[in-house]
Amino acid sequence: MENSIQEKTVTAITSDALLEDWQGHRRLTRRVIEAFPEKDLFEFSIGGMRPFSELAMEMIMMAGPGIEGVATKKWKQFGEGTEISKPKTREEILKLWDEATEKIDKLWPTIPAGRFQEVEAAFGQYENPIYATILYFIDNEIHHRGQGYVYLRALGIEPPYFWER
């Protein structure tokens, strides 16, 4: 076993581990949302980029409807239905954040075995295996959260530790 050559189907990451990884990142991002002064959350930006509130809303629009598509195969278009509810306070964003967290925890165990390897157009548009779609949700969050770290540093605020989940 120790020296066996890997087979193509060797498991690197289980379903449980992927969920924990995602929710760990989401807990950290929640603390980054909280670290911004409320005004800066909605207004501060660098180089013409979006303020962190908009980056956080992108994450929410990906995570909530995303886990629904993953679990049920029913995809909305990206951003569908969210135009009318643009949050104006941190509390509203955190409420939407927590709703997505609960939805992920609730729907994850209903994902059928084998589903992760199915190829399907996420949001009717992005054709990838489901595991890659989920990785994309996570990666996109890490990417934009990293940008939020620069905003915080530029504001003179120490961000939460990256490795604390």
Next chain:
Amino acid sequence: MENSIQEKTVTAITSDALLEDWQGHRRLTRRVIEAFPEKDLFEFSIGGMRPFSELAMEMIMMAGPGIEGVATKKWKQFGEGTEISKPKTREEILKLWDEATEKIDKLWPTIPAGRFQEVEAAFGQYENPIYATILYFIDNEIHHRGQGYVYLRALGIEPPYFWER
């Protein structure tokens, strides 16, 4: 099958898929290194953060010695042996980058089946399952690369598309 409850050991991500994800991210990061004007790569920063050359070197010190530890169980201390070779040009960084890329491709197939779930102190210090250690390498790269995107935007330079790997 369709409606079966997941078992704890359901595979979300295979070894092959994790390698491809990592190398895809590394291809993108390489393009980000190339996108910086050479002077700014070594000097530009925001909010007292490190310039992107130093962030890239952190990624290299994690990836190269990291894959060695993952594949061979022999861990150096983080950063060990790199103090003497601090690159001063983009070309030197890209050369180290490409050496790490080759090392990952070469060593990955030698990782024993089952190794991903073993708990071990990465760099003799960070106790985690091996899959989580690899995810940390990738996540740390995405995190710092996202910061590089802000540097590029602040410099008026359009970064490569995040979704192109």
